[in-house]
Amino acid sequence: MQMVSTKVEEQPSGELEYDSRPRIYLDDDLVEKLGLKGIPAPGTVFAMKALAVAERVTAEAEEGGEPDVSLCLILTEVGLTPTKVSDSERAKSLYGSEE
Numbered sequence: 001m002q003m004v005s006t007k008v009e010e011q012p013s014g015e016l017e018y019d020s021r022p023r024i025y026l027d028d029d030l031v032e033k034l035g036l037k038g039i040p041a042p043g044t045v046f047a048m049k050a051l052a053v054a055e056r057v058t059a060e061a062e063e064g065g066e067p068d069v070s071l072c073l074i075l076t077e078v079g080l081t082p083t084k085v086s087d088s089e090r091a092k093s094l095y096g097s098e099e
């Protein structure tokens with residue numbers, strides 16, 4: 001499986017664009033089902049394995065090119081495992097790197 005970055009690009013003004021990275025919200029019942037003990041610290045990195053079903057698919061034709069395709073996915077099965085990373089890697093994944 002190829003991993004791709006969801007990093008939000010910085011504007012020439014130094015400001016970040018709207019952070020449109022996808023998010024998954026887990027309620028207390030699902031957190032318990034996943035076997036997560038205690039309260040994970042913000043920045044905790046999880047390995048995730050998931051199956052998803054396409055709920056909605058749209059395609060808009062572009063003149064002279066391939067259509068733009070959008071998907072709404074429903075995660076139907078999920079597994080999470082906390083993964084050890086350094087504090088600097090954790091901060092980098094949350095806030096980006098300082099260049």
